[in-house]
Amino acid sequence: MRAEGERRMAKTATDEATEEAAPRVPGRFRGRAPDRDFDPAAVREALLPLLRAIEAVPDDVNEPLETETMEPLLRRHPRPGGGFFSRSQLIAGFRAFAEDAGFRFDEARFRRRVQRRPVRTRSGVTPLTVLTKPFPCPGKCIFCPNDVRMPKSYLSDEPGAQRAANNRFDPYLQTWNRLAAFDATGHPVDKVELIVLGGTWSFYPEAYQVWFVKRCLEAMTDFGVGHDERDAFDPGTPDFEEIDADVRGDRFGRNPYNARVTAFLKERQEGELLLGHEAADWAALDVAQRANETAGARCVGLVLETRPDHVDEEEVVRLRRLGATKVQLGVQSLDEAVLAANRRGHGLEETRRAFDRLRRAGFKLHVHWMANLLGATPESDRADFPKLFEDPAYRPDELKLYPCSLIETAELMGPWKRGEWRPYEDEELLEVVADAMPRVPRYCRVTRVIRDISSDDIVVGNKRTNFRQIAEDEIARRGQHLVEIRAREIRGAAFENASLEAKDTGYETATGREVFLEFVTPEDRIVGFLRLSLPKEASFVEELGQNALVRELHVYGGSVRLGHAPDGAAQHRGLGARLLDRAADLARDAGYEALSVISAIGTRDYYRKQGFADGALYQHRPLRD
Ligand code: SF4
CATH class of the missing domain: 3.30.750.200 (Transcription Regulator spoIIAA)
Incomplete structure (x- = not known):
């Protein structure tokens, strides 16, 4: 948990953060201007139809609009000069035009309608997506875009991709700035699921992979204590906005991505695909992982794609x-x-x-x-x-x-x-x-x-x-x-702890038996679950042997900061411990000697408290004396 003093420091560092926090890439500021400079009258022609469209969405309930409804409207009515109107700009526009526009809503109702829903953090964990830099991909899939300004398969006008490009795909800048944006808009950032996207991860050189993850973790750890190393960004990092991006699938016939990106990287980086600093060794990663274990913003899940x-x-x-x-x-x-x-x-x-x-x-x-x-x-x-x-x-x-x-x-x-x-x-x-x-x-x-x-x-x-x-x-x-x-999913709904029912669903896979353990409400809303693997033979990962294995433990909660659980939130009620105990009982009854868990860096400490001991890559709990 981040101490209050530490939180204040981080807050100070992000006081100026807007919804799209301003990246500190030298010479390339594309973050939004502070709202105090926003003049609704200057963009009335574009903004007023958007405000009317938002007001016209049929909805009997006085609730914020779903993201699925809001985002297409924002896209259909973009801001002149590029980008989309922010929530605060919508509200400023509503206020400025209220006198003569004849809105049906009053300002309070309009505000409620455009308020950002806490969907991102409904499971209690904040997902943070970062992109690796454009790099050759071994795939030749014909449906895959060839936007050479992006890592393969991504498009430069996807919101997450834009953020990554604004930060020149630097992992530290992407992570730090995103945390700042979340923090500034009221999202908890103490538990983060880090999602790394871009091309084929396994095709990037190992030293780059290690460096990339290390820098993301360092940004999280730094952010948690209000430390800011964004100014250490290397201004020599190429800007992919400068690449020749004119690629048409029907003209080229075959995937032109790899050749174009390779040539650009080599031209800008003295013949190399990676810059000198884009590499790290395992020992350095180990230090960053340990520092993040108990950090104020900690990595409770790391997702890679391949x-x-x-x-x-x-x-x-x-x-x-x-x-x-x-x-x-x-x-x-x-x-x-x-x-x-x-x-x-x-x-x-x-x-x-x-x-x-x-x-x-x-x-x-x-x-x-x-x-x-x-x-x-x-x-x-x-x-x-x-x-x-x-x-x-x-x-x-x-x-x-x-x-x-x-x-x-x-x-x-x-x-x-x-x-x-x-x-x-x-x-x-x-x-x-x-x-x-x-x-x-x-x-x-x-x-x-x-x-x-x-x-x-x-x-x-x-x-x-x-x-x-x-x-x-x-x-x-x-x-x-x-x-x-x-x-x-239970999301933000209230439930009675005493009414929860334990439910186990077993199914076979090629590797053994899986048991999906849940706690559900009488209406079958899921409050927490655990994935238990009971392998039929020893794993090729020596450390695991033939242990039973917890592949996932997830307990839902609202937008809850660690240590501040409101009534009715599923987290912090010991549901995780109860699921682990049920899994241990099942595994013991099935004849397994130990229960292992694929813990994330930021959950290691939790599992230690649940009786698991650190191994090299996993944590283990014996099932017999
Ligand atoms: S990014 Fe994925 S989908 Fe695209 S070419 Fe590579 S492997 Fe195929």
Whole structure:
């Protein structure tokens, strides 16, 4: 927990932070101007229609608008000169125009409507996304954008990508500035899930990986005590805004990304792909990890993303040494022909092996599956999706369900122009998604249904950002309901501790038996859960032997700062300890000698207090005297 004095120091350092905290990249300030300089009258033509659109959203409840509703409106009415209006600018505009605009709402109601919802931190953990720098990717996937200003597969006008570019992909600046923005908008930052995105992580040199994670951790630790090293940023870091970004998928035919990015990096970095300081060794990372264990802003989860064919045993151990707890894996399809048509460069055997290795090492598996790829049809997609859960080789813990959209820089432009690929009609896509979602079992969380990209980037394909809601409405209309985790999360709702019910769901995988332990309310809202692996053979990670393994422990809470639990919040009520005890009992009864946990850097201390002893990469609790 960050001491109050420390919090005050951090606050002082971020007093000037706006919603998009100003990065300190020399010569490239693109953060928002302070609101006191904002003149609504100067942008009335753009702003007034947005205010009216916000007011016109039908909603009987006096609640803040959902992000899924608010963001498309902001995008449709951008700020002249670039970017989007901030919440405080909307309120300033409402106040300035109230006299003559004839609004139905008074200011208090309008304020409530545009207030930022605490969705990001509803699970009690603040997700913080950072991007690695543009770098060659071994993939040649034809649906993947070739925006050479970004790490492969990302688009420069995605909000998170813009933030990363503003910070020239520097991990320290990205992390520190994002924490400052969260802190300034009232989000707790003491427990952070660090999500590293960009291309294929496993293809970046090891020294860069170590350095990148180390700098993120150092930024968190520094932020927690109000220490600020942002001025140490190397001004020689290339600015990818200066790269020749004119890439069109249909003109180039084949992926031009790697050649263009490699040439730019070498030209700006004396023939090297990495700058001299973009490297660190394991000993330095170890120091940064230990410092972050009990820091004011601590890393309670580290997510890295990679391709199935890069997950060998050595890579799995490396991911763990970095402190990763979850891996995002691009599965995309379970149909060999579709994988080949889209030039994924790997088949199902690699996908199965990746699941196998990652699960045996205790990682949470967050997979991406795509509908509407080249060679797929609505019928084949409806047949493909169920395999994710029917086949014991897969059965992921989390899922992103992305329909393919055509981006101008993707090679898929060629097949589209030749009439070999077309986007599904709205109804076809709805059929696929509404058919898929009710099949997701209660142990899996559907984190996203649509990739959040600007409609300006989509040549053809779904542009409805509220597609998840549309699909959920259709599912309800069919009389079905969802049991996947996100649909059942307790979020901010109150509950009676005494009414909670323990529920265990067992299922087989290729590596053994999994048990998903939950605490649920009488209405089946999920308050906490634990993923327990009972492996059928010893892991290739020597330290684990054949121990039972806690792959995830999650207890929900509202926007709660450590040590400040309001009534009704699920955290800090000992639910985590009760779940661990249940897991230990189950494992002991099944004949296991010890229970291991894939702890994050910032949860090591918690597990020590729960009777776990530190190992090299995991923590362990004996199950017998
Ligand atoms: S591996 Fe991922 S990032 Fe690389 S080309 Fe394929 S989809 Fe894009």
